Amino acid sequence: MNTSVDSAAGTTGTPAGTTVPHLLALGDDALIAAQRLGEWVSAAPELEEDVALANIALDQLGAARLLLTYAGELEGAGRDEDTLAYLRGDRDFRNCLLVELPNGDFAVTIAKLLFLAAYQLPLYTALRDCADERLAAIAGKACKEVAYHLDHARLWTVRLGDGTAESHRRMQAAVEEVWPYTHELFTPDPTAPVDPAGLRAEFLATVEPVLAAATLDRPADGWAPDGGRAGRHTEHLSYLLAEMQVVHRAHPGASW
Amino acid sequence: MSDRGGMTDGSTDRRGWPLWEVFVRPRRGLAHSHVGSLHAPDAELALRNARDVYTRRQEGVSIWVVPAAVITASSPDEKDAFFAPAADKVYRHPTFYQVPDGAAHL
Numbered sequence: 001m002n003t004s005v006d007s008a009a010g011t012t013g014t015p016a017g018t019t020v021p022h023l024l025a026l027g028d029d030a031l032i033a034a035q036r037l038g039e040w041v042s043a044a045p046e047l048e049e050d051v052a053l054a055n056i057a058l059d060q061l062g063a064a065r066l067l068l069t070y071a072g073e074l075e076g077a078g079r080d081e082d083t084l085a086y087l088r089g090d091r092d093f094r095n096c097l098l099v100e101l102p103n104g105d106f107a108v109t110i111a112k113l114l115f116l117a118a119y120q121l122p123l124y125t126a127l128r129d130c131a132d133e134r135l136a137a138i139a140g141k142a143c144k145e146v147a148y149h150l151d152h153a154r155l156w157t158v159r160l161g162d163g164t165a166e167s168h169r170r171m172q173a174a175v176e177e178v179w180p181y182t183h184e185l186f187t188p189d190p191t192a193p194v195d196p197a198g199l200r201a202e203f204l205a206t207v208e209p210v211l212a213a214a215t216l217d218r219p220a221d222g223w224a225p226d227g228g229r230a231g232r233h234t235e236h237l238s239y240l241l242a243e244m245q246v247v248h249r250a251h252p253g254a255s256w
Numbered sequence: 257m258s259d260r261g262g263m264t265d266g267s268t269d270r271r272g273w274p275l276w277e278v279f280v281r282p283r284r285g286l287a288h289s290h291v292g293s294l295h296a297p298d299a300e301l302a303l304r305n306a307r308d309v310y311t312r313r314q315e316g317v318s319i320w321v322v323p324a325a326v327i328t329a330s331s332p333d334e335k336d337a338f339f340a341p342a343a344d345k346v347y348r349h350p351t352f353y354q355v356p357d358g359a360a361h362l
Binding site (some may be wrong): 046047048049051052055151152155159 | 300
């Protein structure tokens with residue numbers, strides 16, 4: 001954690017070393033995860049799971065709104081949460097690749113949620129104690145929500161992995177498909193309020209027992225695609241943004 | 257978005273999840289009350305589904321889920337035999353007492 005004090009807080013950083021790109025990384029992760037999870041509404045395997053995934057999406061959206069609002073104010077260029085969400089192009093988004101990947105089947109969605117929550121929980125937990133009080137407050141609220149997301153993903157991972165032959169096959173394939181994208185989450189950033197590099201041990205300590213309980217093989221570490229934090233995304237993000245932004249762009253300034 | 261929702265598209269032999277009855281205790285000191293039912297594959301997920309469906313607006317501090325199949329219920333056909341005889345036994349009702357001030361939830 002970087003606790004160096006910047007006496008010129010308000011221009012480029014805060015007492016905790018928070019910068020606009022740091023807040024965008026956190027906020028964009030939450031925003032894009034929310035948009036992807038929202039795609040399940042009316043299409044989940046059962047009505048109850050529909051509600052559960054929508055609840056998780058709304059938790060992420062709530063965190064995204066607080067973080068993007070903060071990013072806009074810190075930037076000081078007059079951009080609010082809507083401007084940041086609806087009027088940036090894909091190259092300006094700082095989210096990790098993991099959250100923009102397509103939902104795939106239900107197993108892929110659960111694998112993505114498991115890995116995201118297992119990363120966000122120690123991240124938000126550490127951010128609760130950072131020197132930036134506003135960011136710490138946002139993290140404190142998000143912590144309890146993400147603990148539930150992790151619980152939900154853990155239960156489903158075990159049930160699918162240790163379920164039928166078909167559900168096991170799909171869950172193993174999903175874990176294999178998504179695993180490479182987890183490496184990007186822990187790219188070192190010593191200037192961040194919490195350096196993500198320090199979170200991987202806890203991530204593994206969370207995820208590996210879940211995979212073991214689910215009778216799933218923990219994939220080997222190898223290919224590690226990245227670039228999301230620098231604005232270099234997969235081809236999937238543009239399509240997601242097109243759907244998310246089309247109404248706002250077609251009717252600028254419209255309100256309900 | 258043709259690539260999503262694989263589980264809902266191709267599986268024709270998917271059996272429905274069993275039904276669970278949900279009881280929520282609104283706050284400490286009150287009894288759990290039946291609030292509705294839902295579908296879930298097992299008890300753990302039923303509890304979480306109940307949390308999502310029935311306590312989104314802080315309605316409760318405790319949840320019970322019970323498999324609907326284990327509940328033995330009186331039959332509507334037996335309504336008269338079960339309940340009508342109590343109707344004319346006025347002495348069973350504690351209506352001859354004054355309820356003291358401040359005694360809530362009686």
